[in-house]
Amino acid sequence: MNLRIPGPTPVPPRVLEASARPMINHRGREFMGILERVTRRLKEFFLTQNDVFILTTSGTGAMETAVVNTLSPGDRVLVISIGAFGDRFANIAEAYGAEVSRLDYEWGKAADPEDVRRALAADPTIKAVLVTHNETSTGVTNPLEDIAKVVREFDKLLLVDAVSSLSAIPVRTDDWGLDFVATGSQKGWMVPPALAMVSVSPRAWEAHAKAKMPRFYFDITAAKSYLERGQTPWTPAVSVFYGLDLALDMMAQEGLENIFARHRRIGQFTRDGVKSLGLKLFADERFASDTVTAVKVPEGVDGKALQRLCEDEYDLIIAGGQAKLGGKIFRIGHLGFVSQEDVKAALDVLAKALPRVGFSAR
Numbered sequence: 484m485n486l487r488i489p490g491p492t493p494v495p496p497r498v499l500e501a502s503a504r505p506m507i508n509h510r511g512r513e514f515m516g517i518l519e520r521v522t523r524r525l526k527e528f529f530l531t532q533n534d535v536f537i538l539t540t541s542g543t544g545a546m547e548t549a550v551v552n553t554l555s556p557g558d559r560v561l562v563i564s565i566g567a568f569g570d571r572f573a574n575i576a577e578a579y580g581a582e583v584s585r586l587d588y589e590w591g592k593a594a595d596p597e598d599v600r601r602a603l604a605a606d607p608t609i610k611a612v613l614v615t616h617n618e619t620s621t622g623v624t625n626p627l628e629d630i631a632k633v634v635r636e637f638d639k640l641l642l643v644d645a646v647s648s649l650s651a652i653p654v655r656t657d658d659w660g661l662d663f664v665a666t667g668s669q670k671g672w673m674v675p676p677a678l679a680m681v682s683v684s685p686r687a688w689e690a691h692a693k694a695k696m697p698r699f700y701f702d703i704t705a706a707k708s709y710l711e712r713g714q715t716p717w718t719p720a721v722s723v724f725y726g727l728d729l730a731l732d733m734m735a736q737e738g739l740e741n742i743f744a745r746h747r748r749i750g751q752f753t754r755d756g757v758k759s760l761g762l763k764l765f766a767d768e769r770f771a772s773d774t775v776t777a778v779k780v781p782e783g784v785d786g787k788a789l790q791r792l793c794e795d796e797y798d799l800i801i802a803g804g805q806a807k808l809g810g811k812i813f814r815i816g817h818l819g820f821v822s823q824e825d826v827k828a829a830l831d832v833l834a835k836a837l838p839r840v841g842f843s844a845r
């Protein structure tokens with residue numbers, strides 16, 4: 484099977500085997516060693532000296548962790564949304580009582596740092612900016628470095644959803660001054676779902692000291708005090724820790740910059756391949772993502788029928804569109820344990836399947 488969705492992503496067989504090891508005491512010395520090693524290694528991939536915590540939750544839990552640990556009900560925040568996951572960040576902040584100002588963009592477009600500057604200049608009461616780095620629903624990567632520059636000029640807190648970018652697309656946490664960064668294990672990390680990783684800057688800790696939003700499971704004070712003892716506050720997904728321990732080994736061997744280069748190369752290969760089939764990209768190509776490619780469903784083609792045919796007859800799993808993009812796009816994931824051959828195989832299937840659902844390139 485060729486699983487080409489933007490998460491969960493394929494897991495190398497060695498990592499799957501490692502994940503199947505017997506359970507150990509999560510409050511014992513062996514787990515302490517794994518937790519210490521994995522946390523230290525993750526900092527290298529986050530490119531940070533900040534605290535990093537590993538939570539047993541999905542990416543959404545990591546986003547919630549960012550919100551509830553740094554904000555109080557009534558705080559005004561600016562949410563930059565270019566798609567479904569930006570909307571989700573806004574929904575989480577609203578659910579916990581933040582006053583949300585929105586900077587919304589047409590789906591398929593990236594955010595413009597100049598708009599962020601205008602929004603922050605217009606409202607000095609804004610305390611934090613929430614932004615999606617790589618919008619998986621539209622296949623767009625925001626210019627995070629430039630957005631972060633603006634947020635730093637205004638000295639606001641910057642909370643980043645890097646769920647589908649970190650580990651595959653550069654996220655230079657310390658160089659760019661990112662205060663809270665959230666990612667999830669099932670994306671570029673070559674392990675199954677269940678773990679989320681977050682980094683917390685000194686500025687975020689200062690905000691945390693005053694933050695009044697209700698929290699319990701996701702309280703980073705608990706995460707920090709347990710980590711000092713080599714533990715997590717609550718029972719962790721031990722099996723995924725085993726896998727991550729090995730996956731990080733493999734990633735270190737490949738090298739961070741090589742991993743970025745591989746994703747850039749495969750991203751471009753995917754976009755070129757899609758266009759050569761006569762299909763159109765959904766994203767503004769200047770900001771097209773190197774981890775997921777969104778493709779317009781051609782006129783007269785039933786996107787669902789295409790997905791079903793690919794799955795049933797060719798063992799290729801692609802993703803559909805989310806929310807208002809249902810039926811309008813399909814998406815090809817190319818992050819983590821992926822090679823150019825995997826994408827080539829997917830493109831070859833599309834070339835065969837598309838005419839069968841009524842598509843002709845000309």
Ligand SMILES: Cc1ncc(COP(=O)(O)O)c(C=O)c1O
Binds near residue numbers: 541544617645
């Ligand atoms: C950009 C982005 N943010 C957040 C999430 C939510 O992560 P999860 O589904 O693991 O809760 C995802 C994953 O689907 C994502 O791609």
